Amino acid sequence: MTDTPSLPLPSDSREQSVLDNLLRIREQLMLLKQDRTTYVKSSDVMPLYEQVVEQVKLLNDMRAGEPHEDSKGAHRDHITGSDMLWPLTVVPPVDRVLDGCFQLLSLFFMTIGRNNEAPAAYALTSTIKRLLDHLIEVELYSEKDLAHCSHTLERLREIVKNAAGSYSPNFLTFLSNRIEACQTLLTSLQNRLARLGGDLPKIHEKLISILRSISLANTRAKFSSTEVARLQAQLKEIDAQRVDGKFVSANKEVPAGNEEICELLERCLVWSNIVLERKGVFPEAFSSKYQTLVEIRNTLEKLSLTQAWSLRETDLYDYQRQLDKIDESRVNGNFVDAEGNFAELYVQRTLLYLIRRSYGYIYYLMVSSEPVSEALLPVYNQLQTLRRCLIEVKNSGGVSSPRELYPYSMKLNSLDNMRVDGKFLVGNEIPEGQGSVIDLLSECFELNYELRIAAESEGEE
Template identity: 35%
Template sequence: MTNSGVVTPHSRPGTPSGLINSPPLQLNSTSNINSSQLQVPNNLSNLSTQPTSTTSSVVSSNKQQQQQHVPSYEKPIYEQLFSIYKSLLDLKNNRNKYINSKQVYSIYDLFLNVINDLKLTRKDEELKGITLNLPNGNDLIIDDIFQLLSLCFVTCGLIKFAPATYSSLSAVMKLLTHLKECKVYTMDDLKPVGVRLNEIKNILINSNNQFENDNDDEDEEDYKMSRNHQIEETLLRNKLNKCENLYAQLVDNFKNIPSDLEPIYHELIKIRANLLNFVTQEDSKTISNEKLNDKINQFKLNLKNIEKLRDEIDGKFHSQQIQNDENKLDSIQAILNGLIDDCNNLIADLMIHDEEINLKNLNINDEKPNIEVSSDLKIQYDYIYKTLQNLKLTLDNLLVTRRWTLRETDLYTYQKTLKSIDEQRIKIVEQTPKGTFKKYQTLILYLLRRCYSIIYKLLESSEPVSESLTPIHNQLQTVKRCLLELKRVDGVNNLRELYPFQFKLASIDNLKKDGKFIVDRTVPEGQGALCALLSECFDIIQEMKIELEEKELEEEEEEENEENAKINENELNSLNSSQNHNGTTNGSLVSKIANGGSFTNSKEVSGSGGIDEIDDVEIKRNRFQEFNEADYDLESESAFDDDDDQISDSEFEGNDYY
């Protein structure tokens, strides 16, 4: 975001400015802390990333703190590392330009060279007999630099590049550490982590194989690359081995639970997680007593159903697999009973409030009356708890809007803040008398786990596309989803419905130069992913066109079939009517012939046209009567007789009136 406040195409806000500029938490039980100093920042939800002038002062203060723990012979190396760290922060905070992979590669090579110098320096000191006090300030800043570099590689779309996995390993390490500390987890929590560790292991193996294939010749440049590769592999392997060892411990601990008691264990874990989520949620500030009672009754009913599975005699959860091992069965009972007690305690906390429940101000203080506790501990716990609540809410929002607002390097600020909070939490827990503030500790640990899990999800959801191509990638993803949804609801009715999608895809396709998407005279990473997605959208449109043609052909065939059916029906009706008419005519002819009538002038009343024939007969009969009744003179009569003589016999024979 620029100083003018206008969001540029390069600005992808995602990091709270309050977190960038705020120094790590410094909380001690001996320090004088007042409530005004512990106000939770309200700008955690403000996703503005404009760096301010205070950033440099914060970096300088961190430098002074870390430099105190660096031996004198390592201080020159620390200055070099700090210079790299500062350049990475400037690169991260610069919103006017996209992060270029060439810049990141150059900084990464410089970083590995400095680590090699540190390695040689420490070897020399060991040979001199000096005992190294590790880790020191150099190790801490190396971890920070590697995390920033890892996130820069992810931002550039190089998610399959070995250094890009370091930030994921850091998040996984924190998740596993917190799972081990809370001692409450299931295999569903561990399986995704195990899958990710295997993926990272394969990435490291492929990277090593590729390096060996590309560097067969030995010269000075290849020696340098080989040395840097070994340093990189050592750093990543050490991190990966720590995660794998911790993961194996958690899996082994879980194997102690018999398979027939796993459903009970999983259900208790689920109820406990739902209760913790309900207590710590920030989006619903207040809740009515009626809704709260319904929720509590549901939790109590679920716990009651689990309690019914106990044995009525000894009150234990029995297993068919460990009937003879009482010690193992008792240890499992302790785990299950502890989960049930945690759930009941959380439900009891919810039940003690009045009609209007404010979850934000929920009283979770459980200090024992017989033990004196410093009031500063309560203030510190409360500050960390509310800070984590706001931070979790910010990360939840970022999880929804990550495609448009997230720049992966912004996650470093969240990781740094969470790391500082976690360190202060551990110090406060060590100072807390045993048995006090258990609920605070449980809720804070839960919020820490939730925040780290969201960061882990954000890292895993990254696409292998550079941030400069991310807007195009998001547009293609939107077009693809719209096309698939349109195809799912029986396609289109005419080609005009596809015109907007075709225009959009054509405009994106026209951005390519020589078949590549070029930004700032560079070819960013992710060309293959974008071209594949663009081709997929074109294929979907072509499939929909084919479906439309098939649909139109089917409709035409149906119309033709309907018309043919109507024609056949009309022809059948006309054929039946003609057959009936022919049958009637033939019958009348037969009767006429039988009665001696002629085929020419004879008429029948019955049959078709009977009314016209009757009228004609009546006219002729009336005329004949008029002729008989007329009074003629002799001349006319003789003339009439002469005319009668001229009438042929055939006429008399064909006249029915005589």
């Protein structure tokens, strides 16, 4: 398991039976995740979801009337609690396993194409929270980062709102609290950027881009001093824009936020010097952690390029748990070696960059997940490719003869003939995502028809 290898006994002995049941359910979810012999179906997932919800009801009944703070000062994340503080300072064992169950279930909902249902929102809120925590910690983020997270949170709100009547009110309140916890952090970051005046937002965006490019070059298999030196030259060009150490506007005024941007520029220059000096050589004491994070980053990067053909969303669970474990192993925010020594600045920044980058890929893979069951993905992906080809033909001037469209027409007809009573079946199952696939099929037929009519008209002329 990639979760905590051993769990302490619950502080309340009554919760032991709930913990045992959740551990059993999580094991069933893990076995289902690892089974590649067949497609995951709603009928596989929903019974396990109902079992988890039943355990949550039992847990809430046990905790009813308890204060939302344990003896160590950690606020409990009751699924019913409207005053939830999240994540926990000290996570009770039952809550930790429950989180793992909901995380897996959320990814299963994406796998079976039920992306727009409330349980699918759980995994995304976890990832967004991790990302925002890291952005706050290092104070390195761009307007694009925040805009995308804001859009996703708004979409999740709409999903939870539309789920009223379909899912437990307590569960929906729980999800809403997680979304608003993320929104609070996001608003804080947006307010910081809003303070920048004049041309500083553009300079800020450029500096963040250069800094990330330097960190990327620093973690490549083959270090390139030339590439980092080129990026450093761009930093020096920005530095040359300053007058007496300050950025000034056209009317010679110093815009708001000048000190912050100057400080960021200095951080970038220092980091570029450190990276050029170290040339990608990592200390032995932290090399194992570094190699693990590089492998996770590289794997997730490949998945982001081949997602449509190779990703089962539940695979993300293992990567996320590995990252969580490494991230949570820090002491007061610092990485430590086997002897308990704190990591130097170079190590600290490099490891944090790899963690943030990996969480970023997980976020991208989740939001890019199509609302189509994995059983229908082969058909859906073929239609996506066909659609792109037809659009490309249309944009390049169309075809000179309808005969040129025969390959596209034959492929469309072969896919359309797979339907039974208007639906795509896999065995006797009707997988989720029928509407998305049929809409895409109709769009391809329409594009093909437009191209044929245009070719026939040209022929007649």
